[in-house]
Amino acid sequence: MARKNKPQQAKAAPTGARAQRFIYIAIALLALVGVAETVYLTALHLAGAHVACIASANCSRVLGSSYAEIKGFPLAALGAVAYFGVFSFSTLSLFGFRRASTFLGLTIGGMFLATLYLLYLQAFVLRTFCDYCLFSAALVFLLAGLVIASPPQRRA
Numbered sequence: 001m002a003r004k005n006k007p008q009q010a011k012a013a014p015t016g017a018r019a020q021r022f023i024y025i026a027i028a029l030l031a032l033v034g035v036a037e038t039v040y041l042t043a044l045h046l047a048g049a050h051v052a053c054i055a056s057a058n059c060s061r062v063l064g065s066s067y068a069e070i071k072g073f074p075l076a077a078l079g080a081v082a083y084f085g086v087f088s089f090s091t092l093s094l095f096g097f098r099r100a101s102t103f104l105g106l107t108i109g110g111m112f113l114a115t116l117y118l119l120y121l122q123a124f125v126l127r128t129f130c131d132y133c134l135f136s137a138a139l140v141f142l143l144a145g146l147v148i149a150s151p152p153q154r155r156a
Contacts, residue, residue: 016151023150027090034083034139041076053131062130115140
């Protein structure tokens with residue numbers, strides 16, 4: 001009797017690797033949302049346009065303050081660069097570039113510290129909040145949480 005060769009099934013990736021990929025994809029998608037928001041705010045800032053808020057009436061007060069720019073350079077543009085860096089590093093990490101995950105963690109760590117400072121400024125110096133700033137803070141907190149929840153990479 002002839003023996004049938006069964007097609008071998010592709011081995012599934014270990015659960016940790018699958019979770020790692022899912023986290024890198026989630027980080028990349030959140031970073032794209034952050035890029036879109038900060039590019040929008042940068043364009044409004046450079047155009048001198050009034051920012052319409054949803055929940056609070058003082059977005060323009062926050063975004064028009066002296067803390068919203070560094071020597072004439074909009075802080076939102078710096079945020080756009082940071083979010084794009086997070087997108088790039090998460091994409092590179094997804095494709096196996098190990099050093100990219102280190103840079104990803106460092107970038108998000110820097111963004112987290114900057115976010116804490118900006119929240120302090122809104123709460124205790126300006127005494128008003130901006131919807132867009134709070135949304136960006138929520139994105140950064142989510143990104144930091146994903147990096148912390150990420151399973152450690154195995155060294156090959």
